[in-house]
Amino acid sequence: KQEVTQIPAALSVPEGENLVLNCSFTDSAIYNLQWFRQDPGKGLTSLLLIQSSQREQTSGRLNASLDKSSGRSTLYIAASQPGDSATYLCAVSYGGATNKLIFGTGTLLAVQP
């Protein structure tokens, strides 16, 4: 069964700290992996998309890496800010060009001012 796990489930850090969120997937034959953030009661905001042939992607203070062989992805957030507080979700697609995403359970991040 294809499963996606995110650890930790919740994280609280002081403002300015660099942090890493983890995502693990059981089947390494992924097509791509996408990171999202979700604010309470809202939809998802796309952060980064990594294709299976890529090792990392960067956008501003965010850097996502992908290691297919170990079934892991990490999202690195530099110099965290209170506005980064949200739930972060990773999602994986398999089997070629498809929009079917398998989501992890998310990491709830709180950045304390």
Place this chain on the structure above:
Amino acid sequence: KAGVTQTPRYLIKTRGQQVTLSCSPISGHRSVSWYQQTPGQGLQFLFEYFSETQRNKGNFPGRFSGRQFSNSRSEMNVSTLELGDSALYLCASSKERGHEQYFGPGTRLTVT
């Protein structure tokens, strides 16, 4: 460029009724997918549509159905509503299948 829009944003229905939710993708996007989000099950894939054809379906009962129109807009329908159908229903669009997906704000469905 306008984002993905979903209507209605909030809906309250009674058990046994049916409901139709609508999704308008970003202009130029041809692929639309639907997800259900609940506190217990998290985000679960419902359907994927491309060129008016259902390309994938999640593990949901036949009460859940959908379609896509020639302008890429999509609707999903849930018949014979159950209390467990209460959820946030999210729609996402992308230019092509397998591309980066952009989500709408969701429709909050409450079944009483």
